[in-house]
Amino acid sequence: MDRRGPTLEDVAREAGVSRATVSRVVNGVRNVDPGIQDLVRRAIERTGYAPNRAARSLVTRRADTVALLVSGAGDAFAARVFADPFFGRIVSGAVAFLRGRAMHPVLMFAESAPARQQVVDYLRQGGADGALVVSLQAADPLPEMLYAAGVPVVLFARPPEGLPLAHVDLDHRAGGRLAAEHLLARGCRHPATITAPQDLPAGRDRLAGFQEALTRAGRHGAPAVEGGFTVDSGAAAMLRLLDGHPEVDGVFAANDLMAQGACQVLSERGRRVPEDVAVVGFDDSSVAVTCRPPLTTVRQPVEKMAAAMAELLAARLQGAGPEPERLLFRPELVVRASA
Amino acid sequence: MDRRGPTLEDVAREAGVSRATVSRVVNGVRNVDPGIQDLVRRAIERTGYAPNRAARSLVTRRADTVALLVSGAGDAFAARVFADPFFGRIVSGAVAFLRGRAMHPVLMFAESAPARQQVVDYLRQGGADGALVVSLQAADPLPEMLYAAGVPVVLFARPPEGLPLAHVDLDHRAGGRLAAEHLLARGCRHPATITAPQDLPAGRDRLAGFQEALTRAGRHGAPAVEGGFTVDSGAAAMLRLLDGHPEVDGVFAANDLMAQGACQVLSERGRRVPEDVAVVGFDDSSVAVTCRPPLTTVRQPVEKMAAAMAELLAARLQGAGPEPERLLFRPELVVRASA
DNA sequence: ATGAAAGCGCTAACAC
DNA sequence: GTGTTAGCGCTTTCAT
Numbered sequence: 001m002d003r004r005g006p007t008l009e010d011v012a013r014e015a016g017v018s019r020a021t022v023s024r025v026v027n028g029v030r031n032v033d034p035g036i037q038d039l040v041r042r043a044i045e046r047t048g049y050a051p052n053r054a055a056r057s058l059v060t061r062r063a064d065t066v067a068l069l070v071s072g073a074g075d076a077f078a079a080r081v082f083a084d085p086f087f088g089r090i091v092s093g094a095v096a097f098l099r100g101r102a103m104h105p106v107l108m109f110a111e112s113a114p115a116r117q118q119v120v121d122y123l124r125q126g127g128a129d130g131a132l133v134v135s136l137q138a139a140d141p142l143p144e145m146l147y148a149a150g151v152p153v154v155l156f157a158r159p160p161e162g163l164p165l166a167h168v169d170l171d172h173r174a175g176g177r178l179a180a181e182h183l184l185a186r187g188c189r190h191p192a193t194i195t196a197p198q199d200l201p202a203g204r205d206r207l208a209g210f211q212e213a214l215t216r217a218g219r220h221g222a223p224a225v226e227g228g229f230t231v232d233s234g235a236a237a238m239l240r241l242l243d244g245h246p247e248v249d250g251v252f253a254a255n256d257l258m259a260q261g262a263c264q265v266l267s268e269r270g271r272r273v274p275e276d277v278a279v280v281g282f283d284d285s286s287v288a289v290t291c292r293p294p295l296t297t298v299r300q301p302v303e304k305m306a307a308a309m310a311e312l313l314a315a316r317l318q319g320a321g322p323e324p325e326r327l328l329f330r331p332e333l334v335v336r337a338s339a
Numbered sequence: 340m341d342r343r344g345p346t347l348e349d350v351a352r353e354a355g356v357s358r359a360t361v362s363r364v365v366n367g368v369r370n371v372d373p374g375i376q377d378l379v380r381r382a383i384e385r386t387g388y389a390p391n392r393a394a395r396s397l398v399t400r401r402a403d404t405v406a407l408l409v410s411g412a413g414d415a416f417a418a419r420v421f422a423d424p425f426f427g428r429i430v431s432g433a434v435a436f437l438r439g440r441a442m443h444p445v446l447m448f449a450e451s452a453p454a455r456q457q458v459v460d461y462l463r464q465g466g467a468d469g470a471l472v473v474s475l476q477a478a479d480p481l482p483e484m485l486y487a488a489g490v491p492v493v494l495f496a497r498p499p500e501g502l503p504l505a506h507v508d509l510d511h512r513a514g515g516r517l518a519a520e521h522l523l524a525r526g527c528r529h530p531a532t533i534t535a536p537q538d539l540p541a542g543r544d545r546l547a548g549f550q551e552a553l554t555r556a557g558r559h560g561a562p563a564v565e566g567g568f569t570v571d572s573g574a575a576a577m578l579r580l581l582d583g584h585p586e587v588d589g590v591f592a593a594n595d596l597m598a599q600g601a602c603q604v605l606s607e608r609g610r611r612v613p614e615d616v617a618v619v620g621f622d623d624s625s626v627a628v629t630c631r632p633p634l635t636t637v638r639q640p641v642e643k644m645a646a647a648m649a650e651l652l653a654a655r656l657q658g659a660g661p662e663p664e665r666l667l668f669r670p671e672l673v674v675r676a677s678a
Numbered sequence: 679a680t681g682a683a684a685g686c687g688c689t690a691a692c693a694c
Numbered sequence: 695g696t697g698t699t700a701g702c703g704c705t706t707t708c709a710t
Binding site: 004023051054063065085087099104105109121124126167226260292 | 394425428637
Binding site: 004007008009017020024027051052054055056057058060091297 | 686687688689690
């Protein structure tokens with residue numbers, strides 16, 4: 001268990017120079033004679049030297065690590081997160097940016113009060129220099145905790161009211177409009193919607209945008225049933241919609257999983273998609289492709305957004321002004337078979 | 340950006356004791372007067388002290404962090420990983436064990452050569468004390484690299500030939516047998532299989548177990564087509580099976596995604612599942628539930644296995660003998676509608 | 679039971 | 695261009 005390896009001192013001795021010189025070579029500082037650089041590099045090779053992170057970060061006050069926090073609640077939280085390709089896209093985007101910046105991305109989960117506390121402690125103790133956080137619940141205490149701890153943070157989605165935190169977000173309202181406009185353009189006369197949980201600002205915005213576009217087209221009061229982002233909740237909502245409004249010929253589901261649930265119910269009830277009822281999803285997740293029929297859906301530029309988060313954080317860590325920034329992204333419609 | 344907080348020294352001054360005493364309180368060492376403990380705790384409260392990880396780990400030579408490495412290759416690797424609930428279960432299991440052990444789990448991806456190198460460096464530099472690794476490709480260089488770097492490692496699945504690394508694994512052969520026996524018990528007379536990639540030991544074992552059970556029952560030479568773990572590959576394999584062996588009335592797919600693909604093709608070809616063709620999957624992933632019909636499938640006790648991995652690693656870090664251990668787990672059959 | 683003091687391995691002034 | 699040196703904040707003997 002004694003993994004103590006060679007130190008700078010050892011390399012210095014081996015190369016016949018001082019610790020400082022080796023340090024300069026390791027950190028790529030100029031002002032080192034090319035010949036000596038070579039000497040040192042060979043000594044590093046021979047000794048198998050690897051710098052000690054702890055020692056380095058003790059003096060630089062940086063961990064060169066950023067935490068990617070996925071926050072939410074509930075049992076089997078990780079299982080749910082991993083069932084949703086959405087997070088994969090966020091991770092891909094963030095990781096892509098951080099690599100090459102010599103910043104190690106580490107993913108952590110904050111699914112319960114103790115887990116949250118551990119994560120906050122980890123950051124307060126300097127385990128990472130800052131955090132990118134993706135929050136799944138409306139009233140998530142994590143952003144506030146991180147803010148209070150003075151940890152540099154960038155959020156995916158709007159921060160809770162009153163918290164001045166940097167963030168990136170989608171123009172959800174525009175997304176809702178996109179869906180409505182597409183359904184109308186296809187000739188739907190009785191559009192309805194399966195909404196996201198309405199305690200989420202994003203959920204309210206998608207609904208508002210949808211209604212706004214309908215209103216603008218002279219249609220009022222489209223039926224709306226609230227779902228819970230899962231396939232089952234989408235199926236249940238579709239059943240209620242069908243029972244209460246059998247004339248429905250177009251449905252906007254606030255995410256793809258619910259859209260899939262809706263499609264299943266429709267097909268069980270003998271309604272063809274899209275001929276009898278057109279369905280539009282949201283997210284362009286992988287189920288949009290595997291769903292039968294493949295889903296027409298509103299796509300968020302998630303990777304770009306995640307990369308932007310990472311960039312915002314990096315800038316902040318470099319000492320850019322502390323004013324929290326905000327970046328808003330535009331959704332686009334991906335047309336497939338379902339609408 | 341200067342997040343320098345209060346130090347042990349500050350707390351000591353505030354409490355009117357020495358650094359050493361504060362350190363003892365923080366680390367829960369006995370032999371500290373209860374009155375003084377209180378004093379110190381209050382001082383910590385007042386100052387908002389948080390120990391500095393770097394300083395601590397510099398002296399203890401431990402990061403109190405373990406890396407959860409997901410290794411594989413390809414574009415949008417993270418996206419693929421996040422589409423598969425399997426990883427969620429691994430993460431859940433490992434995280435559940437590590438919490439409460441005061442070990443921070445950090446998830447990292449090694450999807451390309453540079454990423455692999457970064458991850459290995461991170462560990463060599465003491466960013467984490469050890470690694471739990473889940474490898475997705477047959478010839479993954481990561482385990483070997485970690486072994487060479489002297490990093491304590493526990494693998495999910497069998498290590499490459501000749502590498503003496505601790506690991507947990509499923510008895511895949513038993514899984515294949517379970518599937519075959521179930522199909523036979525249902526009365527299938529013409530069972531076939533869609534296999535996992537045969538360069539994976541697990542893939543070979545599942546097939547071998549399947550064939551073994553059939554042979555034992557007096558049935559030889561069941562048709563087998565190799566798939567690639569995806570829905571599409573399962574669909575393609577099912578097509579080939581149907582074309583070459585129209586009499587097939589039972590299919591064992593080596594994972595649930597392929598089973599789903601098979602079900603889709605069967606239904607498109609007018610075969611009812613399970614009446615005309617029974618289908619058994621593998622993994623008991625979330626698609627097993629959402630699939631129509633829901634899949635009968637071979638379940639791995641993934642959470643238990645992951646927790647065991649973490650436990651093995653923890654033991655190793657505590658200085659347990661360096662002989663790599665191996666733990667083999669038994670699969671079980673989950674019966675749903677498809678077979 | 680508590681304190682004093684010696685480093686852990688590294689970077690960054692500061693001399694030369 | 696290179697070496698010397700002073701810490702970074704903490705744990706841990708060793709005295710007391």
